[in-house]
Amino acid sequence: MEIFVNKAIHNGIINYLNDTNNFNKIHLFEFWVVKVLARIYDEINIINPYKLGKEDIFKNNLLIYGMNDKEIDSFVKYMNEYNTWLESSNNSKTNILNKICEILINMILAKSDEREISSEDLAFFNSFFIPTDPELIKIKKLTTDDLDMIPKLWERKKAWFTQNIVLEVKPPELLSPEDYKRYGLSIDEVKQLSNLKIREINDNILKEDAENVEGGRTNTKDEPLKLVLTSGSGFVDTVVLLSIMATEIMIGLLIAFWFLRR
Structure with a gap:
């Protein structure tokens, strides 16, 4: 099959579809990115264009919550640059991962203006932007020196759509x-x-x-x-x-x- 959009996005989707079967840890970050996209835009809007080989539909689906073409083009560009870094023999530190994560956060914020972010999705996003997965942490340490930028940015930005989330209090049952x-x-x-x-x-x-x-x-x-x-x-x-x-x-x-x- 031809490369879909670019190698990073293609490998991320392949890993997403394989998941625990034949999982390639080399492309763990791309896998997480696709998982985040599937949470934001729903799996059907990410995976179906890949199965149909429709790159234009894939990119258009990333616009549905108000992101502009320039932001999506930057996202695709940074994903491609990450793959170039990954395949390079000179793996010096880079800020590409942070740029990708920053755009993903903006995607979530854009969605929050249209639809409520569920507590389940919020917990998942937390696990990516403030990672606990040892392998994901390892990749981020190898990639960038600024490990605090994205966690701090995420904590600050998510306040925009979590400030109205309140714990549901079960009212007491009335007697007859x-x-x-x-x-x-x-x-x-x-x-x-x-x-x-x-x-x-x-x-x-x-x-x-x-x-x-x-x-x-x-x-x-x-x-x-x-x-x-x-x-x-x-x-x-x-x-x-x-x-x-x-x-x-x-x-x-x-x-x-x-x-x-x-």
Whole structure:
């Protein structure tokens, strides 16, 4: 088969397709680059043009998130220069890898403007730009003296699309409306509270129910269940205190009106 785009990209795709079978470690970096491209643009947009022998489609697919022709041409050029360095007998240090990685980071940033970067993809990108693979680290050490440039750049740039990522907090499960009603609460009121307060109320209700069961107490219409307001729940204690204060204020106002009418 003819060389696809250039030797570096061609060898990277070959290794990507072989993966663990007949894997050529000489082309490990190119393999990682293609894996990154497949994560950014989806595998079908990277591998299908290769299988069809359509270099123009491959390059056009790298433009879909807003990269310009000059940037893609530079990427292809740097990949070719890396292959030249790899095949050279004079393997002096070069900054080609850093230039390639910088363009890959820009590709990820461009995608983040259009689509959310998943936590799985983010972890994968971390493993490339801040490598833990001993073989990949070895290649980077052989290639460049500036090993900190890309990790620092990646940490700084990824803040643009990770600042809105928040940990998903699982809300507490609500009890049945009847459970809350037995304690003088409506489920709509409970839904307006914070997760912490809901958990406090749920714990109090479940604790009270458990104590009633252990004590052989049953709920009847003449004997409604009551929450223990001094159980340590700051929320419940606050509600009781505010209720008492409101009652005292109302009594004070009624007394004042009574004196004024005399």
